[in-house]
Amino acid sequence: MRIADGKEGDSDLSAPQTIATTVYLKLRDDILNGVLKSGSKVRVDWVVEYYEAGASPVREALTRLATEGLLDHRDQRGFSVKPVSAHELDELTRTRCWVEEMGLRQSIGNRNLQWEEQVVLALHRLTRASCHIIEKPSSIDAEWEKHHGAFHRALIAGCGSNRLIRFSDQLADQLYRYRILAKSDEASPRDCLEEHRLIAESALDGDADRAVSVLVNHYEKSAALCAGRFRLSNGFQN
Structure with a gap:
């Protein structure tokens, strides 16, 4: 067109x-x-x-x-x-952890009913999309990705900084590319839904330290899984 x-x-x-x-x-x-x-x-x-x-x-x-x-x-x-590389994957992951730690802590500190409802709704939609993936693993990926991104954005939506949110979006996009390129038909050993539930639960409880810890662990697991798949397929370019 x-x-x-x-x-x-x-x-x-x-x-x-x-x-x-x-x-x-x-x-x-x-x-x-x-x-x-x-x-x-x-x-x-x-x-x-x-x-x-x-x-x-x-x-x-x-x-x-x-x-x-x-x-x-x-x-x-x-x-x-831009070529994919182990160095960039590590740098993107570390930077996203730093940025979203700040955003999540601020959101928890500023928490109100509207933010809490937004997080609960985002988790609910992600949960429904995750159930569909189990039933039809090859056909609902785009829907899951949409709700996955919305969930992570909801966590930092109350931080009070649109610039931080926009930068986080850029980092998320670049890491999404790594996940797509490293995609495998093999089942993941992770329980991603439980990881997301723990992040939301900690944030809604107002436990910033625990919420940040499980969020960072979630991102580091994703990066490690991507890196392992790239190395197995010789996918890194430098």
């Missing part, structure tokens, strides 16, 4: 931004889900042709993705999908 013709002189001055955002979202989705392979070049002319958009919004979208850490950009060499 054509996004836009990208011609100059369009009467709607907001169109270039809308086009850039559309290209950005599509490229981002393709990178996160492994459609665009790790380390592969992303040429402006190819994106223009493939997504049927003008060069200016395409460059804007690519620059935004590079700023968010999903693309590499080097002078004279253009853009490429």
